[in-house]
Amino acid sequence: MIKRIPWQLIVLVLISISFLSCKSSSHVSEQGLTQNSKASIKKPYVILISLDGFRWDYVDKYKPPHLTNFIENGIQSEYLTPSFPSKTFPNHYSIATGMYPDKHGIIGNTFYSYKKERTYENRNREMVEDGSFYGGSPIWAQADKSQMVSASYFFVGSESKIQDIRPTYYYRYDGAVKNEARIAQAMTWLSLPEKERPHLITLYFSDMDDVGHRYGPSNEVKIKQALFKLDQNLGDLFKGVKSTALPVNIIIVSDHGMSDLSTKNFLEIETIKNDSLYSTIDNGSLVSLHPKKGSNIDAIIRNLKKKEHHFKVYKTADTPGFEYVPKNKDWGAIQVQPDYGYYFSTKGKIETMKTAAIHSVGVHGYGPEHKDMAGIFYAKGPAFKKGFSLGAIRNIEIYPLICEILNLEIPRDIDGSLEMIKSVLKTE
Numbered sequence: 001m002i003k004r005i006p007w008q009l010i011v012l013v014l015i016s017i018s019f020l021s022c023k024s025s026s027h028v029s030e031q032g033l034t035q036n037s038k039a040s041i042k043k044p045y046v047i048l049i050s051l052d053g054f055r056w057d058y059v060d061k062y063k064p065p066h067l068t069n070f071i072e073n074g075i076q077s078e079y080l081t082p083s084f085p086s087k088t089f090p091n092h093y094s095i096a097t098g099m100y101p102d103k104h105g106i107i108g109n110t111f112y113s114y115k116k117e118r119t120y121e122n123r124n125r126e127m128v129e130d131g132s133f134y135g136g137s138p139i140w141a142q143a144d145k146s147q148m149v150s151a152s153y154f155f156v157g158s159e160s161k162i163q164d165i166r167p168t169y170y171y172r173y174d175g176a177v178k179n180e181a182r183i184a185q186a187m188t189w190l191s192l193p194e195k196e197r198p199h200l201i202t203l204y205f206s207d208m209d210d211v212g213h214r215y216g217p218s219n220e221v222k223i224k225q226a227l228f229k230l231d232q233n234l235g236d237l238f239k240g241v242k243s244t245a246l247p248v249n250i251i252i253v254s255d256h257g258m259s260d261l262s263t264k265n266f267l268e269i270e271t272i273k274n275d276s277l278y279s280t281i282d283n284g285s286l287v288s289l290h291p292k293k294g295s296n297i298d299a300i301i302r303n304l305k306k307k308e309h310h311f312k313v314y315k316t317a318d319t320p321g322f323e324y325v326p327k328n329k330d331w332g333a334i335q336v337q338p339d340y341g342y343y344f345s346t347k348g349k350i351e352t353m354k355t356a357a358i359h360s361v362g363v364h365g366y367g368p369e370h371k372d373m374a375g376i377f378y379a380k381g382p383a384f385k386k387g388f389s390l391g392a393i394r395n396i397e398i399y400p401l402i403c404e405i406l407n408l409e410i411p412r413d414i415d416g417s418l419e420m421i422k423s424v425l426k427t428e
Contacts, residue, residue, distance in 0.1 A: 053209025
């Protein structure tokens with residue numbers, strides 16, 4: 001008991017910080033406040049943590065103490081294989097649904113929707129909260145269907161009514177909210193009465209993505225500095241969870257890795273645009289072209305192939321990087337793919353970087369065959385083996401794993417498979 005008092009004081013301090021730091025307010029889902037059924041109350045807990053842009057090799061290279069200890073006493077995969085393209089929104093939603101982007105519909109941070117006849121942009125608040133863009137049954141929806149309380153302090157899709165469901169408790173995204181506030185809220189949720197206490201919590205931290213983009217993953221000073229600060233935050237969370245004495249399983253993942261890019265290797269998107277023949281959706285590592293009515297696809301491809309220089313042009317079905325033959329119409333008929341180590345951007349942004357004497361940045365979005373794009377999968381808790389390692393796994397396997405731990409129904413139409421990952425679980 002004496003050992004737990006100091007941590008309880010820390011939690012109170014963190015909770016007070018959350019009130020000072022949080023610009024957004026918690027929202028109860030519009031369908032009403034879900035309460036745990038008698039069966040759900042008896043089930044374990046899962047905290048799913050996403051560390052955006054956390055590359056597969058950061059822990060081995062820098063040895064952050066809390067994450068290192070977490071892994072030694074839990075499980076880890078060699079790396080987590082992202083879905084293509086290895087961008088933030090498609091991959092977070094693949095983790096949340098167990099589906100590839102082609103099936104769940106969030107195929108890029110930006111993409112054109114033929115159904116909606118408009119372009120989805122991840123910085124557009126209205127679109128991000130429009131559940132009609134999102135397919136599949138996200139993990140918090142599966143929990144809700146089983147009368148289980150869920151909570152999200154940020155995760156792609158959690159702000160939208162998908163299948164008319166949001167997490168029981170959720171926040172609108174605000175990157176200014178401190179990590180300490182997010183952790184404090186998670187501890188507050190775990191202290192709620194049994195009927196109101198979430199058995200599924202998602203948390204999101206962007207630190208490694210922010211620093212990786214700005215400085216590149218080879219900037220060891222900046223990467224280590226951000227990593228150790230994040231590691232301390234996670235260490236506080238681990239201590240707090242332990243103090244609850246609840247059967248909490250913590251799963252830590254990332255959406256993608258990060259690769260260095262010389263600013264000399266940016267390609268001007270304007271060089272391949274032709275607004276009279278097609279519209280252009282630029283995601284940097286993949287540019288999707290949507291030919292206008294009456295345009296000849298083969299003629300467009302022939303013309304663009306004459307311009308190929310550090311990029312290649314493909315019909316969508318023939319584009320490398322995909323784990324499947326893409327069928328979703330929203331990809332567009334043609335894909336323009338920069339060579340690895342090159343990236344599309346606007347002429348204005350490229351000139352701005354030159355003026356600012358920025359020589360190197362970090363990017364992602366390339367195919368999963370490039371290991372720098374790989375992320376992480378670590379886990380610890382009563383459901384998991386201790387000191388166990390396995391090979392690379394796909395991020396679509398996380399969903400059925402969580403369903404198994406919480407005894408939720410696994411939808412038949414997902415792309416992930418429990419068989420590929422269940423070896424991490426204890427057998428009784």
